[in-house]
Amino acid sequence: MTGVRIFAVAGxxxxxxxxxxxxxxxxxxxxxxxxxFVAILLVGRRLPMEGSELGVASMVASLVLSAxxxxxxxxxxxxxxxxxxxxxxxxxxxxxxxGGVDFTIGQHADGLAVLVAxxxxxxxxxxxxxxxxxxxxxxxxxxxxxxxxxFSAGMLTMVLAEDMILFLLGWxxxxxxxxxxxxxxxxxxxxxxxxxxxxFTVRTGDVGLLVxxxxxxxxxxxxxxxxxxxxxxxxxGISAWALSGEPDATLITIAAVALFVACIGxxxxxxxxxxxxxxxxxxxxxxxxxxxxxxxVAGVFLVARLYPVFFVGFDILGRGPNPVMVIAxxxxxxxxxxAFVQDDIKxxxxxxxxxxxxxxxxxxxxxxxxxxxxxxxxHAFFKACLFLAAGSVSHSASHHSFDMxxxxxxxxxHMPVTFATWTVSTLALCGVFPFSGFFSxxxxxDNVGHNGYAFFMWVGLGGAFLTAAYMTRATWLTFFGExxxxxxxxxxxxxxxxxxxxxxxxxxxxxxxxxxxxxITVPLAILAVLALGSGVLNATPFGSGWERIKxxxxxxxxxxxAESPSGGAARVLSAPVAPAAEEGDSHSSPxxxxxxxxxxxxxxxxxxxxxxxxxxxxSMAIVFAGIASSWLLTSRLFGARDPRLAGLTARHRLLGAGxxxxxxxxxxxxxxxxxxxxxxxxxxxxxxxxxxxxxxxGIIHAVAAAARxxxxxxxxxxxxxxxxxxxxxxxxxxxxxxxxxxPAQSGRVSQYGALLFGAAAAAALVLVLTTT
Amino acid sequence: MLVNQFLLLGAVLFAIGVYGVVxxxxxxxxxxxxxxxxxxxxxxxxxxAMRSGTADGHTFALYxxxxxxxxxxxxxxxxxxxxxxxxxxxxxxxxxxxx
Numbered sequence: 001m002t003g004v005r006i007f008a009v010a011g012x013x014x015x016x017x018x019x020x021x022x023x024x025x026x027x028x029x030x031x032x033x034x035x036x037f038v039a040i041l042l043v044g045r046r047l048p049m050e051g052s053e054l055g056v057a058s059m060v061a062s063l064v065l066s067a068x069x070x071x072x073x074x075x076x077x078x079x080x081x082x083x084x085x086x087x088x089x090x091x092x093x094x095x096x097x098x099g100g101v102d103f104t105i106g107q108h109a110d111g112l113a114v115l116v117a118x119x120x121x122x123x124x125x126x127x128x129x130x131x132x133x134x135x136x137x138x139x140x141x142x143x144x145x146x147x148x149x150x151f152s153a154g155m156l157t158m159v160l161a162e163d164m165i166l167f168l169l170g171w172x173x174x175x176x177x178x179x180x181x182x183x184x185x186x187x188x189x190x191x192x193x194x195x196x197x198x199x200f201t202v203r204t205g206d207v208g209l210l211v212x213x214x215x216x217x218x219x220x221x222x223x224x225x226x227x228x229x230x231x232x233x234x235x236x237g238i239s240a241w242a243l244s245g246e247p248d249a250t251l252i253t254i255a256a257v258a259l260f261v262a263c264i265g266x267x268x269x270x271x272x273x274x275x276x277x278x279x280x281x282x283x284x285x286x287x288x289x290x291x292x293x294x295x296x297v298a299g300v301f302l303v304a305r306l307y308p309v310f311f312v313g314f315d316i317l318g319r320g321p322n323p324v325m326v327i328a329x330x331x332x333x334x335x336x337x338x339a340f341v342q343d344d345i346k347x348x349x350x351x352x353x354x355x356x357x358x359x360x361x362x363x364x365x366x367x368x369x370x371x372x373x374x375x376x377x378x379h380a381f382f383k384a385c386l387f388l389a390a391g392s393v394s395h396s397a398s399h400h401s402f403d404m405x406x407x408x409x410x411x412x413x414h415m416p417v418t419f420a421t422w423t424v425s426t427l428a429l430c431g432v433f434p435f436s437g438f439f440s441x442x443x444x445x446d447n448v449g450h451n452g453y454a455f456f457m458w459v460g461l462g463g464a465f466l467t468a469a470y471m472t473r474a475t476w477l478t479f480f481g482e483x484x485x486x487x488x489x490x491x492x493x494x495x496x497x498x499x500x501x502x503x504x505x506x507x508x509x510x511x512x513x514x515x516x517x518x519x520i521t522v523p524l525a526i527l528a529v530l531a532l533g534s535g536v537l538n539a540t541p542f543g544s545g546w547e548r549i550k551x552x553x554x555x556x557x558x559x560x561x562a563e564s565p566s567g568g569a570a571r572v573l574s575a576p577v578a579p580a581a582e583e584g585d586s587h588s589s590p591x592x593x594x595x596x597x598x599x600x601x602x603x604x605x606x607x608x609x610x611x612x613x614x615x616x617x618x619s620m621a622i623v624f625a626g627i628a629s630s631w632l633l634t635s636r637l638f639g640a641r642d643p644r645l646a647g648l649t650a651r652h653r654l655l656g657a658g659x660x661x662x663x664x665x666x667x668x669x670x671x672x673x674x675x676x677x678x679x680x681x682x683x684x685x686x687x688x689x690x691x692x693x694x695x696x697x698g699i700i701h702a703v704a705a706a707a708r709x710x711x712x713x714x715x716x717x718x719x720x721x722x723x724x725x726x727x728x729x730x731x732x733x734x735x736x737x738x739x740x741x742x743p744a745q746s747g748r749v750s751q752y753g754a755l756l757f758g759a760a761a762a763a764a765l766v767l768v769l770t771t772t
Numbered sequence: 773m774l775v776n777q778f779l780l781l782g783a784v785l786f787a788i789g790v791y792g793v794v795x796x797x798x799x800x801x802x803x804x805x806x807x808x809x810x811x812x813x814x815x816x817x818x819x820x821a822m823r824s825g826t827a828d829g830h831t832f833a834l835y836x837x838x839x840x841x842x843x844x845x846x847x848x849x850x851x852x853x854x855x856x857x858x859x860x861x862x863x864x865x866x867x868x869x870x871x
Contacts, residue, residue: 098821098830747867749802753793 022068023076023089026109029065029117030156030170033058033124037150044142049132055145056128059152063121066114066156073114074552085558085602086110090236092162101221102231106162111553112304112373116159116297119380123293124152126523130388131285133519134395138283144184148289151177155294159301163233164213167302171209171266174295175202181290182282194281201275205265209302212258216309219251227562227600235305239602240562242308245595256313259302260324267299267357270331274668277338277350280402284391287346291353292384297376300360304373310364311604317367317451324365325448329459331358334666336466340473341662344402345390348474352429353383355463359444362456367606368447370554374538375440377549381534382428382437385527389422392520393478397513404474405638410483414513417521419479421528426475428531430468430623433616436535442619443540443609450609461622468626476634483513540611555603557591562600778819785812799854799861803847810840 036058044051080086092106128148135144154177158170183195213233220241221232227244230237241247263269268276276296280287290296303310303324314322335354342348356379363372394402397415401407412419428435431442441464449457515521536542538549591601664670744755785808792805814833821829855861 096830098827749863749866750794750797753790757790757794 020072020076020089022065023072023109023114024091025065026069026089026114026117026160027091027107029062029069029121030153030160032061032065033149033153033156037146037153040142040146040149044146050145051142052128052132052145055149056125056132058149059121059125059128062152062156063118063125066117066121069109070114070118073109073111077111077552083556083558085556085560087560088113088236090162103165103233104163104231105166107160108162108235109160110555112301112555113160115373115377115549115553116293116301117156119377120152120155120159120293123380123384124148124289126526127285127289127384127388130288130391130520130523131283133517134285134391135283140184144181144283147177147180147184148286151181151289151294155298158298161235163231163235164216164238165233167235167305168209168213171262171298171302172206174298175199175206175266178202178279178290178295181286182279184282184286188281191281194278198275198279201272202265205262205272208258208261208265212255212262215251215255215258219247219255236602238306239308240600242306242312243591243596243601243604247312252309252313254313256310257323259306259309260314260327263299263302263361264327265299266302267296267361268354269299269327269357269361270334271668273331273335273354274665274672276354277342277347277665280344280346280350284346284387284394287350288384288387288391291350291387293380296353296357297380300357300364300372300376303361303364304369304376307364307369308602308604311367314365316365317606321453321456322365324361325453325456328358328361328365329456331355332362332459332463333466336463336470338662338665339466339470341659343405345393345404345408345474345478346387346402348404348470349383349386349390352386352467352471355467356383356429359441359460359463362448362460363444366444366448366453366456367451368444369606370538370550370608371440371443371447373553374549375444377537378428378436378440378531378534381527382425382435382531385421385425385524385531386429388520388524388527389418389425392418392516392524395520396516404477406484408478408484409481410479411513412479415479415515417515417524421521421524421531422475422479424528425531426471428535430471430627431464431619432623433620434532434535436531436533438616439535439539439541442616443538445619446611446615447609449615451607461619464619465622465626468623469630472627472630473634476631477638481635481638541613541616550608554606557601557603557605559591559596559599559601561598775819775823778815778822782812782815782819785809785815797862797864799851799863800848802863803844803851806847807840807844810836 033055036054040051040054044054047053077086088108088110090106090108092104094102094104096103128145131144131148135141138144151174154170154173156170157173158167161167161170179195179199182198183192186192186195216238217232219232220238223241223244223246224230224232224234224237228234228237228240232238232241242252265272268274276291279290282290310316310324314324316322316324332355335351335358339348339351339355342351356375360372360375360379363369363375390402393408393411393415397408397411424435428437431437441460445457445460445464448460536546539546591603591605661667744751789805789808789812792808793802796802796805814836817829817833817836821827821833851861854866858865
């Protein structure tokens with residue numbers, strides 16, 4: 001539906017497509033939804049669809065604009081010579097100039113930005129269409145669409161930001177909107193607690209972003225100003241500076257660590273991953289958007305955007321594992337393990353997101369930039385589809401419950417479209433061959449091994465096994481076996497009735513499980529098609545001719561002549577280097593391996609693993625082993641209630657302890673809430689109290705004692721004789737004056753204000769008259 | 773430079789703010805009017821900073837913004853407490869201090 005609309009508009013604007021109009025106006029992509037946000041708040045309630053039409057329309061407009069920009073970017077890349085760096089389309093506007101520092105706002109449209117912007121606009125459009133049905137009749141329908149639109153606007157702002165200040169702005173807008181959307185139903189205390197938890201956990205990491213931006217600015221500003229004529233906030237400037245061989249090794253490592261802390265918070269990596277599963281408290285469309293293309297991808301995007309800083313700061317491709325990979329590997333495994341003990345279908349998906357973000361980070365940490373970015377691309381489609389399918393199940397089959405064990409089961413017969421889309425996306429997530437996840441996830445694992453990190457490759461393969469297993473468990477519990485609870489048409493109070501499979505083929509809203517309406521199934525179907533097909537855009541197994549995303553998005557590591565500081569037009573010269581190496585570790589470009597001469601580098605030289613079917617078959621075998629073993633165990637445990645398996649965790653001590661550790665989420669929540677928060681709050685409060693009691697009160701007591709002594713002396717001599725006489729006289733005068741001035745003391749604040757301003761005006765008048 | 777226009781705008785904002793403080797009865801609106809006054813002051817600071825070309829005015833304006841944020845926090849807290857105690861936030865009702 002939406003796709004048809006894009007092409008219709010694109011056809012009419014055919015003459016615009018040839019030039020650079022869309023790329024030059026890429027700044028409009030976030031501006032349109034931002035304006036729509038204000039419009040929804042102002043006039044939304046008075047519109048026939050309560051403001052939702054503005055949200056959907058603005059996202060469609062963004063989608064058209066970003067599709068046009070993507071089209072033109074592809075044209076530009078294809079017309080460029082082999083091995084030539086394609087300049088990003090940058091437009092800036094200086095909004096504050098002080099003390100010799102220019103603060104600019106602007107767009108930075110290159111392959112990465114355009115790709116992610118396109119995905120964000122696309123998923124946002126589908127999610128908004130889905131929300132029309134899902135949120136129908138909600139208390140705060142208008143506000144929901146306003147916040148959803150601003151959420152997308154924040155992500156698009158961040159994606160297309162030219163400098164780190166605008167980047168920070170988009171980043172923080174998303175933090176705010178996630179708080180508003182997760183706590184959308186804040187009347188329930190659990191929801192508002194989840195919103196607060198998400199906000200504060202992410203804020204903990206955000207401190208790192210501020211520190212990182214400040215460190216980078218003060219470290220890079222001089223160099224960028226001199227060499228490129230750019231301020232030290234500029235993303236191009238920072239990238240070139242990082243690869244120039246100039247930066248101090250310690251300084252750039254500090255900056256990289258600070259920025260990575262922000263990514264840990266935002267992309268919910270270990271140990272700050274705890275907020276993401278609780279963020280399920282929000283409405284399902286929010287979870288879908290938050291998990292697929294906005295918010296959590298922001299951290300991955302930051303690493304990809306400022307890749308030179310991380311590349312140099314963490315010595316990626318250098319000796320030994322770096323912090324990015326270690327954190328990512330821990331995240332992949334612990335999150336995947338947690339997904340096995342969840343009963344809530346959305347929590348399974350949440351932990352799966354955490355684990356998949358780990359894959360993206362692992363790829364970035366191991367120098368597999370493009371596979372990681374490609375995984376962002378494919379993951380957005382299948383994860384959005386999985387969440388929307390889970391929402392469809394709860395909306396139409398399980399009375400708004402998300403509990404797989406209690407209220408689902410056997411739903412494949414009632415919801416064929418939801419089941420089909422879920423299955424396609426699950427296979428994509430597991431990384432089964434023709435589905436999109438295979439092309440991206442396998443590429444990450446393959447390149448991690450290729451770049452010399454064998455241990456981390458096995459971690460990735462182990463994660464793939466776990467992914468296949470927990471998704472099979474969730475699929476079985478939801479769609480196979482017997483219908484339970486609400487899915488079987490019983491209310492929560494009466495358990496046990498497993499009848500009524502075909503009885504409720506209802507068309508009413510809550511007449512038993514049934515398929516959802518077209519506003520829900522059409523977005524699901526579109527996403528499922530992309531979950532199946534988007535992999536071919538970078539299908540490494542079929543040869544280099546199929547690696548389109550790589551050609552379009554990966555910046556060429558070439559030495560580019562530096563722009564003149566006077567701001568002359570940037571000339572793109574064909575750099576005298578060989579095209580990027582397809583395989584092998586030989587560095588054909590100085591970028592990233594030595595100081596570039598006669599110019600600057602914007603992207604480090606990365607190697608790409610050569611595809612081999614043997615490696616793919618190994619990972620396929622692991623995935624199918626995961627699916628098969630999980631299927632057997634799950635169906636025997638939950639379907640046949642095998643007495644050898646049922647209650648095993650209660651009987652076996654070691655397994656019980658492991659299960660308990662997972663159920664308690666490794667006790668991290670307990671650690672944060674009971675230990676960290678109390679350790680900070682408790683001593684601070686006690687310390688303040690002690691200071692108040694001993695320090696301040698002591699001073700006051702001493703002063704009072706001294707004052708008493710002085711007062712006694714004064715009273716005897718001075719007061720009784722001299723002062724009293726004067727006071728009595730003055731008192732009489734004051735009494736009369738006070739009586740006269742009493743009306744002024746009306747107790748009315750506004751009158752006091754008027755007197756204050758009147759007196760100030762009179763004083764100002766006197767000042768003006770005396771000085772002129 | 774356009775300093776005059778900025779100063780004129782600042783004066784108008786200031787006057788609107790003073791009117792709000794004196795004439796409005798709703799405590800929240802009074803607080804908002806105070807914000808307007810602070811904004812007009814900021815505008816003046818920035819206008820003169822632009823003319824002198826130094827960072828002093830900018831710095832001071834940032835301080836004003838920070839202090840204004842704190843002031844609004846305290847002010848709204850007071851309004852909330854007044855409302856809890858008296859179920860009204862009309863400043864005319866708060867005349868216990870009359871002489």
